[in-house]
Amino acid sequence: MTTSADATDLTRPGEVALTTASDVGAVVALARRRYAAAVVADTTGWADGDRRRIEDLGFREGDARGAALRTLDLSVADDGTPTRVLDNPALASLNGHHARFAERRGEVARYLPDVSVWTGIPSEPTEQDWDDVRALLGPGAVFGVGASAVLPEGWTAVEGSGGVQLTGETVEGAPDPEAVELTPDDVPEILELIARTQPGPFLPRTIELGRYVGVRREGRLVAMAGERLHPPGWTEISAVCTDAGFRGQGLGRRLVLDVAYGIRQRGETPLMHAAAGNTGAIGLYQHLGFRLRDRGAPRFAQVP
The missing domain is CATH 3.30.110 (Translation Initiation Factor IF3)
Structure with a gap:
């Protein structure tokens, strides 16, 4: 080089x-x-x-x-992670790999409404940036903000919606023989599983963001996981869920490792987000080798 x-x-x-x-x-x-x-x-x-x-x-x-x-970006974040794009993963994704899914106003970008709920704003927003958020999202909208963003007067933080970010630098993953590739034809069944398990938002076109895999039992989709945010060099693993009747069989763990393996095969590193109160999921991800970051934990605000 x-x-x-x-x-x-x-x-x-x-x-x-x-x-x-x-x-x-x-x-x-x-x-x-x-x-x-x-x-x-x-x-x-x-x-x-x-x-x-x-x-x-x-x-x-x-x-x-x-x-x-x-x-x-070769800079080092405050916690030692050798990139800062993870401090603002939605904007990094929308300004790069996922630019085709973006709606923009000034320096603010959001995913198309039928693709994802994520919005990306500059890490230190200006007054113009806040005006652009309001115009792009509309009153009452909830969106993610970075750790260093200072909300303007009248804008409120959404209590109880904090989260954590985990990185998988040492997670190599492993292909799972039972995992099947999911396609747009599977979206109706995916949405039914999401409704039953509530892992977080999944919209009609979310499947276009990356590779999704699932496990079927007697032809029925009972577990899934896939790729969502895609900042440079990283891919987020998301939509990890298992039907209540099939929990305890390690399906979520196996699918996370299958997705992580695919990410590694592209030369990238897996990334995850979880609700701060979801200690069970966080513990599982740490057991698989993911580590908590000190920065990058999502917090949310509401447009007045």
């Missing part, structure tokens, strides 16, 4: 330049100058929205130009 911001150091197709340039224009110029090679931009210290400017300039994931330029 080349670690210079000078494209003249790249001599063979497929080499990677890691640049610490802080200017978006300089990063784009580097990618355009040596098109056959990839450029990975260290975005430490970039202002919120700069990563999205890369896409606005035509470097989109899934096409040739997107393959020529990647962003990577």
Whole structure:
């Protein structure tokens, strides 16, 4: 790997330049100058929205130009995790891998209403950002805010809705022989299982966010888990649930490990969120090797 911001150091197709340039224009110029090679931009210290400017300039994931330029935050969060994107995973997802699911106003983004309930706002919102949240979500809407965000006067925190974030740097996962891939055709049955087990919101198009797997018994879906938020280098495991009649068989544990294995096969790291009061789930995830982060725990506020 080349670690210079000078494209003249790249001599063979497929080499990677890691640049610490802080200017978006300089990063784009580097990618355009040596098109056959990839450029990975260290975005430490970039202002919120700069990563999205890369896409606005035509470097989109899934096409040739997107393959020529990647962003990577190499800064260290306060708890020692070697990335800060986990402090704001929804915005990192919507400004990257999940940009196609985003509705935007200024620097604020939310998932399409039939895809996910998550909203991403800058870590330190400005007055304009709060105005954009109000316009995008509407009065009464509940949304997640970062640990450093200070709510404006008249905006209220939602009590009792706190959560925890867990990271799986040491979780390798394992494929499960009973797990079956779930598709959009399975959504009606998935929604029935979600209604019975209440693991958290799952909407008609949530399945499009990633890979979902389940276990069937006598043709009936009785357990599932899948992928939701997708900040750079990480994938969240979500919608972990088991029908009451089939609990105690380790199905949730097995499906979490199956999903984690798929994430690892892509070279990424699994991530999880859980309600702070769900000590049973938190204990299970820690037993599997996930660790609690000191930062990134979701808290929620309501638009006045």
